[in-house]
Amino acid sequence: MKKVLLFLLISVLTLGLAACGDDDSSNGSSDDNSGDKETLTVWSFTDELEPAIEAFKEEHDVDVELTIVPIEDYPTRLRPVLESGQGAPDIFTGELVFVKEWIEQGYWETLNQEPYNVEEISDDFVEYVYELGRNSSGEVKALSWQTTPGGIFYRRSIAEEVLGTDDPEAVGEMFATRDAMFETGAKLKDAGYRLFPDEGAVRWFAQGQDPEPWVNENDELIMTEGRLNHFDYAKELREEDLTAFAPEWSPAWFAAMDGPINYNAGWDEVDAEATTEVEVFSYALPTWGLHSVLKPNVEDTAGDWAVTSGPNPYFWGGTWLGMYSGSENKDLAWEFIQMMTHDEEFLTDWALETGDVLSYLPVTDKIKDDFSEDFLGGQNNYTFFLEEAQKIDASVVTRYDQQIDTMFGSMVTEYVEGVKTKEEAVQEFYNLVRNSYPQITTPDQQ
Amino acid sequence: MQSKLNKYGYVFILPFFIVFATFTIYPIILTFYYSFTSYSGFGDAAFIGFDNYQRLLTDSYFWEAFYNTIYIWGINFGFQLGIALLLAILFSDIRLKMKGLSFFRAAFYLPNLITIASVALLFGILLGWHHGTINHILLDLGFISEPINWLNNPTTARWSVALIGAWMWFGHTFIILMAGISGISNDYFEAALIDGASRLQMFFKITLPLLKPIMLYVLITSLIGGLQIFDLPMLLTDGRGAPQGSLNTMVLYLYNQAFRVNNYGYAAAIAYGLFIITVCFSLITFKAMYRKSVKGE
Numbered sequence: 001m002k003k004v005l006l007f008l009l010i011s012v013l014t015l016g017l018a019a020c021g022d023d024d025s026s027n028g029s030s031d032d033n034s035g036d037k038e039t040l041t042v043w044s045f046t047d048e049l050e051p052a053i054e055a056f057k058e059e060h061d062v063d064v065e066l067t068i069v070p071i072e073d074y075p076t077r078l079r080p081v082l083e084s085g086q087g088a089p090d091i092f093t094g095e096l097v098f099v100k101e102w103i104e105q106g107y108w109e110t111l112n113q114e115p116y117n118v119e120e121i122s123d124d125f126v127e128y129v130y131e132l133g134r135n136s137s138g139e140v141k142a143l144s145w146q147t148t149p150g151g152i153f154y155r156r157s158i159a160e161e162v163l164g165t166d167d168p169e170a171v172g173e174m175f176a177t178r179d180a181m182f183e184t185g186a187k188l189k190d191a192g193y194r195l196f197p198d199e200g201a202v203r204w205f206a207q208g209q210d211p212e213p214w215v216n217e218n219d220e221l222i223m224t225e226g227r228l229n230h231f232d233y234a235k236e237l238r239e240e241d242l243t244a245f246a247p248e249w250s251p252a253w254f255a256a257m258d259g260p261i262n263y264n265a266g267w268d269e270v271d272a273e274a275t276t277e278v279e280v281f282s283y284a285l286p287t288w289g290l291h292s293v294l295k296p297n298v299e300d301t302a303g304d305w306a307v308t309s310g311p312n313p314y315f316w317g318g319t320w321l322g323m324y325s326g327s328e329n330k331d332l333a334w335e336f337i338q339m340m341t342h343d344e345e346f347l348t349d350w351a352l353e354t355g356d357v358l359s360y361l362p363v364t365d366k367i368k369d370d371f372s373e374d375f376l377g378g379q380n381n382y383t384f385f386l387e388e389a390q391k392i393d394a395s396v397v398t399r400y401d402q403q404i405d406t407m408f409g410s411m412v413t414e415y416v417e418g419v420k421t422k423e424e425a426v427q428e429f430y431n432l433v434r435n436s437y438p439q440i441t442t443p444d445q446q
Numbered sequence: 447m448q449s450k451l452n453k454y455g456y457v458f459i460l461p462f463f464i465v466f467a468t469f470t471i472y473p474i475i476l477t478f479y480y481s482f483t484s485y486s487g488f489g490d491a492a493f494i495g496f497d498n499y500q501r502l503l504t505d506s507y508f509w510e511a512f513y514n515t516i517y518i519w520g521i522n523f524g525f526q527l528g529i530a531l532l533l534a535i536l537f538s539d540i541r542l543k544m545k546g547l548s549f550f551r552a553a554f555y556l557p558n559l560i561t562i563a564s565v566a567l568l569f570g571i572l573l574g575w576h577h578g579t580i581n582h583i584l585l586d587l588g589f590i591s592e593p594i595n596w597l598n599n600p601t602t603a604r605w606s607v608a609l610i611g612a613w614m615w616f617g618h619t620f621i622i623l624m625a626g627i628s629g630i631s632n633d634y635f636e637a638a639l640i641d642g643a644s645r646l647q648m649f650f651k652i653t654l655p656l657l658k659p660i661m662l663y664v665l666i667t668s669l670i671g672g673l674q675i676f677d678l679p680m681l682l683t684d685g686r687g688a689p690q691g692s693l694n695t696m697v698l699y700l701y702n703q704a705f706r707v708n709n710y711g712y713a714a715a716i717a718y719g720l721f722i723i724t725v726c727f728s729l730i731t732f733k734a735m736y737r738k739s740v741k742g743e
Contacts, residue, residue, distance in 0.1 A: 245576040436707040
């Protein structure tokens with residue numbers, strides 16, 4: 001009896017192990033299972049590709065498996081898969097913050113070679129978008145269908161009341177330099193409004209008029225006059241009390257889009273007479289901010305918005321697309337990338353349906369003139385953003401940007417809070433950079 | 447026959463050892479190897495000898511992280527044990543005969559079941575600056591005249607993390623202490639009662655001495671857990687130790703070096719630094735425990 005039991009237990013165990021093994025092998029080679037239909041595997045960090053995948057499935061009669069990994073875990077989950085090649089996707093997307101680093105690795109197939117030859121159509125793309133997919137050896141590793149320049153979204157009614165006009169061009173003039181921006185902010189303050197929801201909003205304009213990459217080709221950190229000045233601008237924003245203290249992505253930040261929010265609930269001696277509510281005038285957001293941030297969070301103020309340019313052009317985010325260099329499904333993967341990045345018919349539908357600002361010029365040229373966004377009081381935001389996109393210089397983007405920007409931002413905050421002097425904050429910023437990237441030399445060492 | 451049975455035994459424990467070797471031993475050895483390299487997550491790992499360890503010893507950020515970790519753990523443990531002990535004594539008092547123990551036991555344990563992400567989100571809103579609930583309550587009650595930026599001041603931020611941790615874990619400690627107290631024979635208490643001992647005397651002369659082994663167990667497990675505190679500091683502020691590096695704990699520092707800036711080699715050295723520190727602390731506690739038990743006998 002005991003022996004029978006033992007045998008049973010062991011066989012169950014072995015079966016279990018064998019089953020696990022089977023699972024692994026079927027994941028590894030996806031083309032020999034499920035009989036007739038080919039399967040394309042795609043990894044991304046949002047669900048934005050879903051409608052495109054549906055369209056692709058119908059057109060090509062294939063199966064597409066989309067795996068969505070939350071962006072925080074995306075690089076950590078993807079890296080081992082790509083390193084080992086076990087269960088690696090045929091196509092994977094990259095957010096702007098990873099793209100610069102990934103194009104330098106061999107994970108993405110080089111696209112400016114036979115049989116893809118993307119260089120032939122490079123003129124059809126917004127320049128900075130195309131160039132960001134190119135690595136230091138000149139290989140194009142990834143393409144993107146969208147462009148994500150930023151602007152300043154503001155409330156028309158407040159502009160009319162305080163600034164005397166709600167015309168985007170005229171308001172843009174009042175934001176043309178950082179000084180002008182602060183003057184406008186002071187005017188708004190006097191009328192009981194706040195320029196931005198929080199101090200983070202000005203980080204996009206930290207570069208000032210002389211954009212330089214954070215790190216040059218000799219691994220030297222570059223500290224420009226514009227960046228040093230940013231410390232003072234941020235301090236001024238706090239001292240002049242131009243923001244509503246509603247931190248980005250906080251509930252208050254979203255609430256301020258749709259009307260007045262609580263502020264200063266009677267505790268500030270300086271403003272003892274002030275109303276306890278305050279309204280925010282503008283938000284610095286990119287193309288996708290309109291569709292994924294403003295629209296879903298706004299009811300009462302819909303139609304009262306417009307978009308204009310800030311002191312300098314900037315862009316925020318964006319999704320790039322490339323195929324895994326070890327993929328066994330390259331033809332199909334290439335079909336998908338082609339559809340997503342330079343299929344006129346598909347992209348026209350996509351743009352009209354989602355309002356996504358495309359990077360593929362043959363389509364944007366066709367549709368841009370007829371755009372009119374009700375949410376923005378009938379403004380043609382499409383043309384505006386395309387013009388902004390042309391001003392962006394891809395050469396200042398480095399793979400360090402996300403980390404260094406964050407370190408810079410927190411040191412600016414410490415200076416604004418009065419915890420550190422400007423010199424201490426700058427020195428600590430250099431220390432932080434060196435601690436994270438020992439290979440970089442900072443200006444205090446040069 | 448005897449030897450055959452032994453073989454079956456090995457077969458049965460084999461699965462555990464396979465899993466243990468694959469997911470625990472192998473990574474530990476690999477990490478040790480990486481700690482001598484400048485591995486950046488991809489490509490080959492260049493061997494650089496003891497450079498990483500040398501850097502670790504002189505890295506002010508690491509020692510700051512060490513200080514932060516101990517600071518946060520110390521406050522956390524004090525409150526956690528204090529609250530749990532107080533409650534355990536209340537509930538085990540034979541004169542009070544408190545009702546509803548099973549209900550309270552569950553209620554106290556509940557915070558432990560909430561995911562840390564939700565806890566962090568909740569306290570992020572409660573501890574907000576101009577729009578935070580706690581500030582609004584304190585203002586309305588007239589305790590403060592200006593909103594306090596709790597998570598932006600090193601002291602209040604560390605205390606916040608420590609107290610949130612204490613709130614999450616006191617239920618767990620409470621259950622362990624209750625188990626310890628119910629292990630103490632009622633005869634002692636009854637005898638003390640008959641002799642006319644006061645509640646305080648009973649606590650200091652009976653409960654506390656007999657509870658010492660359990661409390662040392664709580665201390666050691668809490669210390670090992672506390673040295674690895676990561677999730678709350680990670681989620682409550684920017685995940686890099688803000689404000690002013692005060693929430694930069696050792697494991698958070700390790701995480702940032704490895705997964706944010708891809709210094710895997712150095713992160714591996716931090717991991718071994720953390721290991722050595724944990725071993726030292728455990729040894730000290732063991733020594734203390736051994737001496738106490740000898741003295742007690």
